[in-house]
Amino acid sequence: MSLPIVEAAYKKEKPETEQIPFGRTFTDHMFVMDYEEGKGWHEPRIVPYEPLTLDPAAMIFHYGQTVFEGLKAYRTDDGRVLLFRPEKNFERLNLSGDRLSIPPVDEDEVLGYLKELVALEKDWVPEFEGTSLYIRPFIIATEPSLAVAPSKSYKLMIIMSPVGPYFSGGIKPVTINVEDQFTRAVKGGTGMAKTAGNYSSGYQAQAKAAKEGNADVLWLDGVEKRYIEEVGSMNIFFKIDGEIVTPALSGSILQGITRTSIIEVLKKWEIPVTERRISIEELYEAYEQGKLEEAFGTGTAAVISPVGELNWLGKKMVINDHEIGALSQELYDTITGIQRGRKEDSFGWTIEV
Amino acid sequence: MSLPIVEAAYKKEKPETEQIPFGRTFTDHMFVMDYEEGKGWHEPRIVPYEPLTLDPAAMIFHYGQTVFEGLKAYRTDDGRVLLFRPEKNFERLNLSGDRLSIPPVDEDEVLGYLKELVALEKDWVPEFEGTSLYIRPFIIATEPSLAVAPSKSYKLMIIMSPVGPYFSGGIKPVTINVEDQFTRAVKGGTGMAKTAGNYSSGYQAQAKAAKEGNADVLWLDGVEKRYIEEVGSMNIFFKIDGEIVTPALSGSILQGITRTSIIEVLKKWEIPVTERRISIEELYEAYEQGKLEEAFGTGTAAVISPVGELNWLGKKMVINDHEIGALSQELYDTITGIQRGRKEDSFGWTIEV
Numbered sequence A, B: 001m002s003l004p005i006v007e008a009a010y011k012k013e014k015p016e017t018e019q020i021p022f023g024r025t026f027t028d029h030m031f032v033m034d035y036e037e038g039k040g041w042h043e044p045r046i047v048p049y050e051p052l053t054l055d056p057a058a059m060i061f062h063y064g065q066t067v068f069e070g071l072k073a074y075r076t077d078d079g080r081v082l083l084f085r086p087e088k089n090f091e092r093l094n095l096s097g098d099r100l101s102i103p104p105v106d107e108d109e110v111l112g113y114l115k116e117l118v119a120l121e122k123d124w125v126p127e128f129e130g131t132s133l134y135i136r137p138f139i140i141a142t143e144p145s146l147a148v149a150p151s152k153s154y155k156l157m158i159i160m161s162p163v164g165p166y167f168s169g170g171i172k173p174v175t176i177n178v179e180d181q182f183t184r185a186v187k188g189g190t191g192m193a194k195t196a197g198n199y200s201s202g203y204q205a206q207a208k209a210a211k212e213g214n215a216d217v218l219w220l221d222g223v224e225k226r227y228i229e230e231v232g233s234m235n236i237f238f239k240i241d242g243e244i245v246t247p248a249l250s251g252s253i254l255q256g257i258t259r260t261s262i263i264e265v266l267k268k269w270e271i272p273v274t275e276r277r278i279s280i281e282e283l284y285e286a287y288e289q290g291k292l293e294e295a296f297g298t299g300t301a302a303v304i305s306p307v308g309e310l311n312w313l314g315k316k317m318v319i320n321d322h323e324i325g326a327l328s329q330e331l332y333d334t335i336t337g338i339q340r341g342r343k344e345d346s347f348g349w350t351i352e353v
Helices: A086-099 A107-120 A203-211 A257-268 A280-288 A326-339 B086-099 B107-120 B203-211 B257-268 B280-288 B326-339
Strands: A029-036 A040-048 A052-054 A066-068 A071-075 A081-084 A132-141 A153-163 A174-178 A216-220 A228-231 A235-240 A243-247 A273-276 A292-299 A303-312 A315-318 A350-352 B029-036 B040-048 B052-054 B066-068 B071-075 B081-084 B132-141 B153-163 B174-178 B216-220 B228-231 B235-240 B243-247 B273-276 B292-299 B303-312 B315-318 B350-352
Touching (some): A029 A107, A040 A107, A081 A107, A086 A132, A086 A257, A228 A235, A228 A243, A235 A280, A257 A273, A257 A292, A257 A303, A257 A326, A280 A315, A292 A326, A303 A326, B029 B107, B066 B086, B086 B107, B086 B132, B203 B216, B228 B235, B228 B243, B235 B257, B243 B257, B257 B273, B257 B326, B280 B292, B280 B315, B292 B326, B303 B326
Parallel strands (some): A174 A216, A174 A303, A243 A273, B174 B216, B174 B303, B243 B273
Antiparallel strands (some): A029 A040, A029 A153, A052 B052, A071 A081, A071 A132, A132 A153, A216 A228, A235 A243, A235 A292, A303 A315, B029 B153, B066 B132, B071 B081, B071 B132, B081 B350, B132 B153, B216 B228, B235 B243, B235 B292
């Protein structure tokens, strides 16, 4: 079974440098599939990357019924193209979709379509150090109706964008503000789903943090405003007195695929790693006792983003002297090594396209 | 200053009955205005109601940066067309926009454009009892970029839809489920903003409630899961032992324009009305003591939606024997009377188009 493909008449120029701004350049083609009540998901196809035409009453514009994913295709030194645990993304797409009352897709089937799309656009996977092809699957509600109810039609699309290295010139630990006013998510809400509304709701906190010289925000739980949840749009890990601690999935934290992979790597290395509730007070106490050894965010974009400084209600925690920690570096090298085919993939995480 | 108008070549048929399904039929024209960083809001215009063309990477599809409003135009018995407190809607549009990092519009200016649009589409305001022209202003982020940051471009649109009566055959009290698992909003979140993500996040709770025979959901606060917030997408009022109580605006409750109007009417009538925290336990206690006399939701769609029954953790509160209360009826008659020009508008709430 092969997908119908409408080939783009005009092929765009591919970036000739590693300096590619994130998410602004898109490949020549995209994947589209439609859903209609009674008919299910149908008409999977690859078409030229082109504007979408939607009724102004399409539900996506009014009630935010939408979910998305983010993953990457990597080029190896010998020119092959690898995907990193892509099945996890479609598993999570359905998990998010369930929370937003969006009908599930056949995960294997859509992964197959993604592979066809990546194969067609293989030349778009950049080869420069640290670059990759960012892949954005997303589903939007398309029914033209202002009724506050689940849509009867949807569109699943996959668009792809070549991206530069997250850190140019090597990893740099960032300064983060612990947000005490705004809330990202709360138990019973949509925090564990990858859905649009979770992201723009953080812009004010981001702007406030940036004003005070912080690169990002550390979110606390919405109930007690004490327990650490995520950093910006990444999961967060701490090395405290030799032990690795990351907030347990609480229902309001996104289940990051890099997070899961880091935990699996640590377990394999027999380094103690615990998923549990951790309060900002506990973290500060550990810091004061000199036990807060490393801190890092994890996500598809950066893989590992070390935290060099945390600002919390006027208190400053400088972590590992603003330097990347030994474990953070080792985890970064290991995961990116597997992703780029430079290290042995003993976990079986990569899929060649 | 008059708006540029591109007139629709084809005029649609207007509904010839009061049985108009909500939000599915749209008028011949819509209002559009664009925003670009550095240029501000520009190019206000009236164009035929037509599909929107957007890049698949337009930020609205990915990060939910969007706000909306809902108001109505009413036809009076003598054929005039009235708007009900429309300035409040544009005030709230900017309030919501601030939370979502969307640049503000000039409220007076946009109200002027709305009036021009309604005047052009005057024949679309239906005359049947209980019908009206529903007006939906909304702003969407249009910049094609996957960066998690505020958009540099936006589109403000106003679309309009003739709607039938909320209750056909007179007001009917509804049965409501008190939601104990899902959360609508929490302090520090976006609950007080009219933004897309707040609505689809309630679909699962709605479905759960409907399964058990409930028409809607009563939301509790996200922190303690005790304090009453809203019902469905309406505000909620209770008459307890002669006093009217409505949850105080907590930062996670939408500031309803009908809510505000009801409070002002009650004050004028010298009926005691209090905005305060009220827990579901307190409500149940009042019920057990026979003091819960009336309950009703308020919103643009229904104006007053009486609650005949509340289901909370297996406990059932039957309110006023499933009948509409005298005060609920009087408030309904008063507000709808003002809206339709049948009662004296001593508050100066209506604007003739």
